[in-house]
Amino acid sequence: MDYREKAVRCVRETVLPVQMAQFEECGRSLDAQYRKYGDTEGFFAKVLQPGHRYEVGYPKCVCPEVQRGDVTDAAHCECSRQSVLYILEQLLPEKRITVETVETVLSGGTCCRFLVTVE
Incomplete structure (x- = not known):
């Protein structure tokens, strides 16, 4: 599965505009x-x-496919990692961004957490 493409489709018209507006503000x-x-x-x-490392995430899984019960495999959480990466690449196109998965609800975590590095 191409999680990058799936992630972009998921957030391009929803989360990205909100994050972009906040970033500009x-x-x-x-x-x-x-x-x-x-x-x-x-x-x-x-x-x-500051300016380099961040922790971002969600207190619960926000994926509609997971919420509907269509997906239960933790590999699907790559989509969330790719979503975070895509959004940050749009906000900071001149920077090198890496996003590491710390924990996800589907993998047994208490929340979905990602470690972001901006270089």
Whole structure:
């Protein structure tokens, strides 16, 4: 499965415009955006090292396919990782972004958490 393509289709018209608007409002600063919007319903973000490392995620799985019971395989969480990566690549196209999966609900975690590095 091409999770990148699936992720882009999922967030391009929904989450990306919201994140882009927040990013612009916060002076195109990911640190400022995450400090202001990093504790909202359905999403969290922490600045671990300003300008460089972040933890982002969801308190529960937000995938509609998982919520409907269509998907139970933790491999599907690659779609969420790709979503985070895609959004950040759109916000910071001049930067190199890596996103590592820390834990996901489908893999037995208490939430879905990703470690982001911006270089």
